[in-house]
Amino acid sequence: MDFEEKPFLRECKDIIEGSFGAYLNLSQQIGDLVNQHAQMVREAVSKLYSLLILTGNHSKPDTGIFMQLLKPLSESIMAIQEFREKNRASSWFNHLSAISESIGALGWVTVSPTPAPFVKEMTDAATFYTNKVLVAYKEKDKTHIDWAKAWLQFLNDLQKYIRVHHTTGLTWNSRGTPATASAGAPSAGGPPPPPPPPPADLFADPMKSGPGGDDTRSALLKELNRGTEITKGLKKITADQQTHKNPALRSSGPAPYKAPSSTSQPVVKSVAPPKPPRFELEGKKWMIEYQSGKRDLTVSDTDMSQSVNIYKCKDCLVVIKGKVNSITVDSCTKLSLVFDDIVSVVEFVNCQNIQAQSMGAVPTVNIEKTDVVEVYLNAKSLTAEIVTAKSSSVNVSVPSANGDFVEHPIPEQFKSIFNGSVFKTEPADKAA
Template identity: 50%
Template sequence: MDDYQNHISSVQISFDMLCMGKGVAKGSIPPPPPGCPPPPPPVIDFNIGGAGDGAVDRSALFAEINKGQDITKGLKKVTDDMQTHKNPTLRQGPAPFKAATVKATSIVKPTKVEKPASFTKDGKKWMIEYQKENHNLVVDNAEMNNVVYMYKCENSTITVKGKLNSVTLDSCKKTSIVFDSLVSSIEFINCQSVQMQVLGKVPTVSIDKTDGCQIYLNNDSLDVEIISSKSSEMNVMIPKGDGDYTEIPIAEQFKTRVTPNKTLTTEIVENKG
């Protein structure tokens, strides 16, 4: 009994000393012991799919490593044409991207509508338009107050009988006109390769924006005045008296200078070509 009491006392003393070391008051109830530690993480099995598979893979890997220099025998040999320092074409890299070219759609030009030829008289004005390949055009019984207007005629010839006021050829090509006499003038505007022949008198011949104009005069029309602008290849045919003509070109080039009194003077530049 005494031994039991002594054992209890020693246990109490040890407990008191333990509590004092942990800051627990003597005679108070000690805190409960800490909980159990968490279980260890599960062991990862790298041989999923069968223990034999992992063993075989590792064995094959170790076998390859143990080959030493023989491990490179299965590699593909790099030839000279595969080496960039021996084959410059490999250093050029891929070709730059080029956008696909789109062919432009051809523009369909509208078809030119051919207008019908006309030969009419509207009051005092004779209208001759869109005549082509017609060399039998005749204006008969013309009066002094009449005018003749030709527009866009091609490769045609017109004869005007009688004395009339004026004649105009506008945008005509390869067209000829023969007339008796005019009171005023004959005009060529925007024409190509045209010619005229006067049988009587004509006071004025006007040529504007025309390329190629032949003017046949007679002895009664030598006092004519010829006014030209922005035109070329103009020639005047003067009769010799034996039925032949002398061809004289109209000047197209000019030279202009400033005079000492600050005005302009212009002279013809002869074409020696």
């Protein structure tokens, strides 16, 4: 059978033409940076498919050659991630992040013996940002809802595909000739073959210096396995050549090693200069970045179409007055946030020691990868949904009838019990 007709390739094409094709079509409908990003993803998937064609025709090469074959794919993955970083201030940031945070799933070809769970982890990473898209465009534009679902469906389809055809890792044709760095895969109706390898190497193994890494290691192990035989070639030192028995040899031989003096010039490591703080309105997004020790950061000239992005701020107090669409707090430490009405969501990602107080209505508070959080709700925000993931020490305080705040810890542990058909999950440490 021609390798193009093998089931693992045919089913991969079905996924590319199905859920992945739907993602590409919806990205084109949205346009702008989302479509540009999608074309980069299309190129990366094309390179993955070309690699799979290669595995259907060749046996597994040595590690050095395999790393060279992976270079086109690794270059595409890095470019996709860099595109998001270059457009952090874009209104499409959540769309770009959903893709860049999970595009590493295409690197499953390097994972062994369990590549499918690796893709599942990438899917979970994408879900955080696709949820933002779902919240932002709920009852506004179904195209974006379908877009988010299509990308997640592609990742789920990829995971199922791997479980069937590459259960313990990338499968090669054991009866084929070993793949070479210059080997090309015929396209025959599929995506085009990969271009020449670029210099960057995302999947490079630092323990190997190149294609000969395995041979060098084997030679070393062979020498070590000689045991005492390895010392037979060493020259024996006689008593008259030992310096501890012949002091006169000490002055004529090389000077012994001396530890460097404590007064010697210390080695100064280069440190990247701190980035300048920002506090400005860029389009419809307030950018508050790299602030430190500021207790008077106030955004007052707002409207409900604007969002606020607070990034890498430390020991600051930020007050948001008026009604805004959303607030995102990313990679901040010891931050206090006070806000009025929110249209969609307030979220905290990768933060430490956060205090947040709602003075108006807020539909959703998302907390992910954040430790030590105090959220204070008022009477208007008691219906808020508190969504947490991979976070600890999260407490939500609500006002009581006498006006005092009552603190409620959010559970961190859960237990799941199989009821005969599905698992039922509930908190393992219910608050009294």
